[in-house]
Amino acid sequence: MRVYGLIGCPVEHSVSPIMQNAAFTGLGIDATYCSFHVIEDNLGDAVNGIKALGIAGFNVTIPHKESIIPFLDSLQETAVGIGAVNTVENVDGRLVGYNTDGRAATISLKNATGLDGRKVLVLGAGGASRALCHALLDEGVDSIYLANRTPKRAESLCGELRKAGGSCTPLGLSKRELAESVKDVSVVVNCTSVGLYPRVDETPFPGELFRSDLVVMDIVYNPLETRFLRDARDAGAQTIPGIEMLVWQGALAFEIWTNKKAPVGLMREQALRALGGGGGK
Ligand code: ATR
Numbered sequence: 001m002r003v004y005g006l007i008g009c010p011v012e013h014s015v016s017p018i019m020q021n022a023a024f025t026g027l028g029i030d031a032t033y034c035s036f037h038v039i040e041d042n043l044g045d046a047v048n049g050i051k052a053l054g055i056a057g058f059n060v061t062i063p064h065k066e067s068i069i070p071f072l073d074s075l076q077e078t079a080v081g082i083g084a085v086n087t088v089e090n091v092d093g094r095l096v097g098y099n100t101d102g103r104a105a106t107i108s109l110k111n112a113t114g115l116d117g118r119k120v121l122v123l124g125a126g127g128a129s130r131a132l133c134h135a136l137l138d139e140g141v142d143s144i145y146l147a148n149r150t151p152k153r154a155e156s157l158c159g160e161l162r163k164a165g166g167s168c169t170p171l172g173l174s175k176r177e178l179a180e181s182v183k184d185v186s187v188v189v190n191c192t193s194v195g196l197y198p199r200v201d202e203t204p205f206p207g208e209l210f211r212s213d214l215v216v217m218d219i220v221y222n223p224l225e226t227r228f229l230r231d232a233r234d235a236g237a238q239t240i241p242g243i244e245m246l247v248w249q250g251a252l253a254f255e256i257w258t259n260k261k262a263p264v265g266l267m268r269e270q271a272l273r274a275l276g277g278g279g280g281k
Helices: 016-026 040-053 077-082 101-110 127-138 151-163 175-182 227-234 243-258 264-274
Strands: 002-008 031-037 057-060 087-091 094-098 119-123 143-147 168-171 187-190 215-218 238-240
Touching: 002 016, 002 040, 016 031, 016 243, 016 264, 040 094, 057 243, 077 094, 077 101, 077 127, 087 243, 101 127, 101 187, 101 215, 101 243, 119 127, 119 175, 127 143, 127 151, 143 151, 143 175, 151 168, 168 175, 215 227, 227 238, 243 264
Parallel strands: 002 031, 002 057, 119 143, 119 187, 143 168, 187 215, 215 238
Antiparallel strands: 057 087, 087 094
């Protein structure tokens, strides 16, 4: 039996084991997936242990997505661009790092709308935003408005995206700036943590600025429908819940490890069930 896992801190509430084990069982693959609570000080030992034990692959979550890099043998191009790793494959004892977060987000968006030539408003300038923005450039978007509470962080990420060949405008999260920029876009994505349980009444975006012609996605998946998405839906916009990105980042990792098409429907059903939205906990 091959063993896969998740390392992070905390990992106790992750739905990845449920999704991945369902996928292995669904496809009759003799493998199992477990989560490992690894504190920062133990990261090097954990990676050595993974190699010594022959663990076939693993996901990496907060707070190790960047600090894992020096412990890996090589990085796939996307992970180099983003500067963070969420998936590792053990290829004959050599650990290869990937990042499936950005492409998971663009696949989720592309199930609702084309991205080529589009203008996109992205809220947030942290790790999730960086992964999404790089993937948006890969999809050929026309330009990105990057709105962040701390303007310096938006400026710095915009500088990085311009170097990668993109067109990017940094801004703050004031209503005036958001109103001005949203006029020009067809897609809005929340990459901040605002609205995450338990602060479910908060939103980073004034609801009255949504329009029915927008496609709106949130990366927050707990709650399944955030205030941000509810406001967008109330305005008639097309909404994409954060669980889509969660499911697709897992599906893409599964495909890297197994070279088989991931059973995305099954993984979504299990993730929804685990998060309390698809037939109870
Ligand atoms: P992640 O890797 O999940 O993106 P992160 O790097 O900590 O996490 O980034 C969190 C994002 O949410 C940042 O854009 C952060 O804004 P700052 O750069 O100003 O910190 C944003 N964020 C978190 N709490 C926020 C709040 N209460 N209001 C507005 N933005 C917030």
